[in-house]
Amino acid sequence: MKVVLRLILLALAVGGIAFGLTRLLAHPHAKTDEMAWMKTEFHLTPAQTAAIEKIHEAYAPVCMEHCRRIRDTRALLQSIETAGRLNTAEHAAALAEMIRLKGICHDATQKQLEDVAAQMAPAEGRRFLALTLPKLSDQSHDGPIDLR
Amino acid sequence: MNDHDRLSSVLKTWKHEPSPAPGFPYSVWSRISAEAAAPAPVSANVSRFPFPLSLAASFTVLLAVLAGAGAGLAFNHSRTTDYMAASYVRSIDPFQMTAPASPHTHS
Numbered sequence: 001m002k003v004v005l006r007l008i009l010l011a012l013a014v015g016g017i018a019f020g021l022t023r024l025l026a027h028p029h030a031k032t033d034e035m036a037w038m039k040t041e042f043h044l045t046p047a048q049t050a051a052i053e054k055i056h057e058a059y060a061p062v063c064m065e066h067c068r069r070i071r072d073t074r075a076l077l078q079s080i081e082t083a084g085r086l087n088t089a090e091h092a093a094a095l096a097e098m099i100r101l102k103g104i105c106h107d108a109t110q111k112q113l114e115d116v117a118a119q120m121a122p123a124e125g126r127r128f129l130a131l132t133l134p135k136l137s138d139q140s141h142d143g144p145i146d147l148r
Numbered sequence: 149m150n151d152h153d154r155l156s157s158v159l160k161t162w163k164h165e166p167s168p169a170p171g172f173p174y175s176v177w178s179r180i181s182a183e184a185a186a187p188a189p190v191s192a193n194v195s196r197f198p199f200p201l202s203l204a205a206s207f208t209v210l211l212a213v214l215a216g217a218g219a220g221l222a223f224n225h226s227r228t229t230d231y232m233a234a235s236y237v238r239s240i241d242p243f244q245m246t247a248p249a250s251p252h253t254h255s
Protein backbone atom coordinates (compact mmCIF):
# COMPACT_ATOMS: atom_id res chain seq x y z
CA MET A 1 0.00 0.00 0.00
CA LYS A 2 2.86 2.35 0.91
CA VAL A 3 4.56 1.48 -2.39
CA VAL A 4 1.40 2.26 -4.36
CA LEU A 5 1.05 5.60 -2.59
CA ARG A 6 4.68 6.44 -3.39
CA LEU A 7 4.08 5.48 -7.01
CA ILE A 8 1.03 7.75 -7.21
CA LEU A 9 2.94 10.65 -5.64
CA LEU A 10 5.85 10.14 -8.03
CA ALA A 11 3.48 10.03 -11.04
CA LEU A 12 1.75 13.21 -9.92
CA ALA A 13 5.05 15.02 -9.41
CA VAL A 14 6.48 13.90 -12.75
CA GLY A 15 3.21 14.68 -14.56
CA GLY A 16 3.11 18.14 -13.00
CA ILE A 17 6.69 18.88 -14.02
CA ALA A 18 6.01 17.67 -17.59
CA PHE A 19 2.88 19.86 -17.77
CA GLY A 20 4.74 22.93 -16.51
CA LEU A 21 7.73 22.46 -18.78
CA THR A 22 5.55 21.91 -21.84
CA ARG A 23 3.55 25.05 -21.07
CA LEU A 24 6.75 27.01 -20.59
CA LEU A 25 8.62 25.73 -23.62
CA ALA A 26 5.81 25.53 -26.22
CA HIS A 27 5.08 29.26 -26.55
CA PRO A 28 1.40 30.08 -26.98
CA HIS A 29 0.42 33.06 -29.15
CA ALA A 30 3.50 32.45 -31.32
CA LYS A 31 1.46 32.81 -34.50
CA THR A 32 0.40 36.37 -35.16
CA ASP A 33 -1.02 36.08 -38.69
CA GLU A 34 -4.75 35.38 -38.34
CA MET A 35 -5.07 33.95 -41.86
CA ALA A 36 -2.19 31.51 -41.28
CA TRP A 37 -3.79 30.47 -38.01
CA MET A 38 -7.17 29.91 -39.70
CA LYS A 39 -5.55 27.83 -42.44
CA THR A 40 -4.05 25.37 -39.97
CA GLU A 41 -6.70 25.50 -37.23
CA PHE A 42 -9.70 24.94 -39.55
CA HIS A 43 -7.85 22.79 -42.11
CA LEU A 44 -8.59 25.11 -45.03
CA THR A 45 -7.96 23.90 -48.56
CA PRO A 46 -6.27 26.31 -51.00
CA ALA A 47 -9.68 26.94 -52.64
CA GLN A 48 -11.29 27.74 -49.26
CA THR A 49 -8.35 30.00 -48.35
CA ALA A 50 -8.68 31.90 -51.63
CA ALA A 51 -12.44 32.30 -51.16
CA ILE A 52 -11.98 33.64 -47.61
CA GLU A 53 -9.28 36.05 -48.78
CA LYS A 54 -11.73 37.33 -51.41
CA ILE A 55 -14.36 37.88 -48.71
CA HIS A 56 -11.78 39.79 -46.64
CA GLU A 57 -10.89 41.98 -49.63
CA ALA A 58 -14.56 42.76 -50.32
CA TYR A 59 -15.17 43.58 -46.65
CA ALA A 60 -12.13 45.85 -46.20
CA PRO A 61 -13.68 49.04 -47.71
CA VAL A 62 -16.96 48.43 -45.81
CA CYS A 63 -15.02 48.03 -42.56
CA MET A 64 -12.94 51.12 -43.30
CA GLU A 65 -16.10 53.19 -43.85
CA HIS A 66 -17.63 51.91 -40.59
CA CYS A 67 -14.43 52.77 -38.73
CA ARG A 68 -14.44 56.30 -40.18
CA ARG A 69 -18.07 56.88 -39.14
CA ILE A 70 -17.45 55.53 -35.63
CA ARG A 71 -14.37 57.77 -35.20
CA ASP A 72 -16.31 60.82 -36.45
CA THR A 73 -19.26 60.15 -34.15
CA ARG A 74 -16.95 59.49 -31.18
CA ALA A 75 -15.14 62.77 -31.84
CA LEU A 76 -18.47 64.62 -32.09
CA LEU A 77 -19.70 63.08 -28.83
CA GLN A 78 -16.46 63.95 -27.08
CA SER A 79 -16.57 67.54 -28.30
CA ILE A 80 -20.19 67.87 -27.10
CA GLU A 81 -19.27 66.42 -23.70
CA THR A 82 -16.14 68.57 -23.41
CA ALA A 83 -18.26 71.67 -24.17
CA GLY A 84 -20.66 70.58 -21.42
CA ARG A 85 -23.65 70.36 -23.77
CA LEU A 86 -24.97 67.17 -22.21
CA ASN A 87 -28.73 66.59 -22.18
CA THR A 88 -29.14 68.62 -25.38
CA ALA A 89 -30.82 67.53 -28.61
CA GLU A 90 -27.41 67.54 -30.32
CA HIS A 91 -25.99 65.13 -27.73
CA ALA A 92 -29.04 62.86 -27.96
CA ALA A 93 -28.75 62.81 -31.76
CA ALA A 94 -25.03 61.93 -31.62
CA LEU A 95 -25.72 59.20 -29.07
CA ALA A 96 -28.52 57.79 -31.22
CA GLU A 97 -26.18 57.80 -34.22
CA MET A 98 -23.58 55.89 -32.21
CA ILE A 99 -26.15 53.27 -31.18
CA ARG A 100 -27.29 52.97 -34.82
CA LEU A 101 -23.67 52.57 -35.96
CA LYS A 102 -23.07 49.97 -33.31
CA GLY A 103 -25.97 47.90 -34.60
CA ILE A 104 -24.82 48.26 -38.22
CA CYS A 105 -21.23 47.29 -37.36
CA HIS A 106 -22.31 44.36 -35.21
CA ASP A 107 -24.53 42.99 -37.98
CA ALA A 108 -21.87 43.56 -40.66
CA THR A 109 -19.16 41.84 -38.59
CA GLN A 110 -21.45 38.94 -37.74
CA LYS A 111 -22.35 38.52 -41.42
CA GLN A 112 -18.63 38.60 -42.28
CA LEU A 113 -17.96 35.82 -39.76
CA GLU A 114 -20.86 33.77 -41.11
CA ASP A 115 -19.66 34.27 -44.71
CA VAL A 116 -16.18 33.08 -43.73
CA ALA A 117 -17.63 30.10 -41.83
CA ALA A 118 -19.74 29.18 -44.87
CA GLN A 119 -16.54 28.61 -46.85
CA MET A 120 -15.28 26.03 -44.35
CA ALA A 121 -16.28 22.40 -43.90
CA PRO A 122 -19.60 22.37 -41.96
CA ALA A 123 -18.13 21.13 -38.67
CA GLU A 124 -15.16 23.52 -38.88
CA GLY A 125 -17.52 26.39 -39.73
CA ARG A 126 -19.63 25.69 -36.65
CA ARG A 127 -16.48 25.54 -34.50
CA PHE A 128 -15.22 28.79 -36.04
CA LEU A 129 -18.49 30.57 -35.22
CA ALA A 130 -18.57 29.13 -31.70
CA LEU A 131 -15.08 30.55 -31.16
CA THR A 132 -15.50 33.95 -32.79
CA LEU A 133 -19.13 35.08 -32.28
CA PRO A 134 -18.82 35.46 -28.49
CA LYS A 135 -15.86 37.79 -29.08
CA LEU A 136 -17.86 40.39 -31.01
CA SER A 137 -17.81 43.78 -29.28
CA ASP A 138 -21.39 43.36 -28.03
CA GLN A 139 -24.02 40.68 -28.38
CA SER A 140 -26.99 43.04 -28.28
CA HIS A 141 -27.64 46.46 -29.76
CA ASP A 142 -28.96 47.81 -26.49
CA GLY A 143 -25.82 47.55 -24.41
CA PRO A 144 -23.88 50.54 -23.08
CA ILE A 145 -21.57 52.23 -25.56
CA ASP A 146 -17.87 52.64 -24.94
CA LEU A 147 -17.29 56.22 -26.07
CA ARG A 148 -13.53 56.24 -25.51
CA MET B 149 78.35 -13.06 11.17
CA ASN B 150 78.23 -9.42 12.23
CA ASP B 151 75.41 -7.58 14.11
CA HIS B 152 73.65 -6.50 10.93
CA ASP B 153 73.41 -10.03 9.61
CA ARG B 154 72.05 -11.29 12.92
CA LEU B 155 69.43 -8.56 13.05
CA SER B 156 68.44 -9.27 9.46
CA SER B 157 67.86 -12.97 10.17
CA VAL B 158 65.88 -12.17 13.32
CA LEU B 159 63.66 -9.71 11.39
CA LYS B 160 63.01 -12.31 8.69
CA THR B 161 61.60 -14.78 11.21
CA TRP B 162 59.85 -12.25 13.48
CA LYS B 163 56.03 -12.35 13.49
CA HIS B 164 53.81 -9.69 15.06
CA GLU B 165 50.34 -10.71 16.15
CA PRO B 166 48.46 -7.69 17.59
CA SER B 167 45.86 -8.39 20.22
CA PRO B 168 42.27 -7.30 19.22
CA ALA B 169 41.13 -3.86 20.40
CA PRO B 170 38.82 -4.03 23.42
CA GLY B 171 35.13 -4.19 22.39
CA PHE B 172 35.98 -4.66 18.67
CA PRO B 173 33.11 -7.11 17.80
CA TYR B 174 30.65 -4.98 19.74
CA SER B 175 31.61 -1.81 17.83
CA VAL B 176 31.26 -3.61 14.46
CA TRP B 177 27.75 -4.86 15.28
CA SER B 178 26.66 -1.50 16.69
CA ARG B 179 27.73 0.29 13.48
CA ILE B 180 25.83 -2.25 11.35
CA SER B 181 22.66 -1.88 13.43
CA ALA B 182 22.94 1.95 13.43
CA GLU B 183 23.12 2.04 9.63
CA ALA B 184 20.12 -0.26 9.30
CA ALA B 185 18.07 1.92 11.65
CA ALA B 186 18.93 5.26 9.94
CA PRO B 187 16.12 6.59 7.68
CA ALA B 188 16.93 6.63 3.96
CA PRO B 189 16.82 10.02 2.18
CA VAL B 190 13.36 11.04 0.88
CA SER B 191 14.50 10.90 -2.76
CA ALA B 192 15.67 7.31 -2.29
CA ASN B 193 12.36 6.42 -0.65
CA VAL B 194 10.32 7.86 -3.49
CA SER B 195 12.34 6.45 -6.34
CA ARG B 196 13.25 3.00 -4.96
CA PHE B 197 10.76 0.24 -5.57
CA PRO B 198 10.94 -3.52 -4.96
CA PHE B 199 12.03 -5.41 -8.02
CA PRO B 200 8.59 -6.64 -9.24
CA LEU B 201 7.32 -3.06 -9.12
CA SER B 202 10.29 -1.38 -10.81
CA LEU B 203 8.90 -2.06 -14.30
CA ALA B 204 5.45 -0.83 -13.28
CA ALA B 205 7.02 2.28 -11.71
CA SER B 206 8.99 3.06 -14.87
CA PHE B 207 5.87 2.57 -16.97
CA THR B 208 3.83 4.81 -14.66
CA VAL B 209 6.46 7.55 -14.78
CA LEU B 210 6.53 7.33 -18.58
CA LEU B 211 2.73 7.56 -18.69
CA ALA B 212 2.79 10.52 -16.29
CA VAL B 213 5.32 12.34 -18.49
CA LEU B 214 3.20 11.71 -21.59
CA ALA B 215 -0.02 12.73 -19.84
CA GLY B 216 1.56 15.88 -18.38
CA ALA B 217 3.11 16.93 -21.69
CA GLY B 218 -0.14 16.12 -23.54
CA ALA B 219 -2.18 18.19 -21.10
CA GLY B 220 0.33 21.05 -21.43
CA LEU B 221 0.09 20.98 -25.21
CA ALA B 222 -3.72 20.83 -25.12
CA PHE B 223 -3.84 23.75 -22.68
CA ASN B 224 -1.46 25.81 -24.84
CA HIS B 225 -3.47 25.00 -27.97
CA SER B 226 -6.70 26.04 -26.31
CA ARG B 227 -5.15 29.33 -25.12
CA THR B 228 -3.67 30.04 -28.57
CA THR B 229 -6.97 29.25 -30.31
CA ASP B 230 -8.87 31.59 -28.00
CA TYR B 231 -6.27 34.34 -28.39
CA MET B 232 -6.19 34.07 -32.20
CA ALA B 233 -10.00 33.98 -32.48
CA ALA B 234 -10.18 37.18 -30.42
CA SER B 235 -7.41 38.71 -32.53
CA TYR B 236 -9.25 37.83 -35.77
CA VAL B 237 -12.52 39.32 -34.53
CA ARG B 238 -10.64 42.46 -33.42
CA SER B 239 -9.25 42.76 -36.96
CA ILE B 240 -12.71 42.87 -38.56
CA ASP B 241 -14.90 44.46 -35.88
CA PRO B 242 -14.94 48.27 -36.46
CA PHE B 243 -15.87 48.97 -32.84
CA GLN B 244 -12.88 47.03 -31.51
CA MET B 245 -10.60 48.38 -34.27
CA THR B 246 -11.35 51.97 -33.37
CA ALA B 247 -10.86 51.40 -29.65
CA PRO B 248 -7.83 53.45 -28.50
CA ALA B 249 -5.77 50.44 -27.37
CA SER B 250 -6.49 48.30 -30.45
CA PRO B 251 -3.46 47.09 -32.44
CA HIS B 252 -5.62 46.70 -35.58
CA THR B 253 -6.18 49.85 -37.61
CA HIS B 254 -6.91 50.72 -41.21
CA SER B 255 -4.02 52.60 -42.78
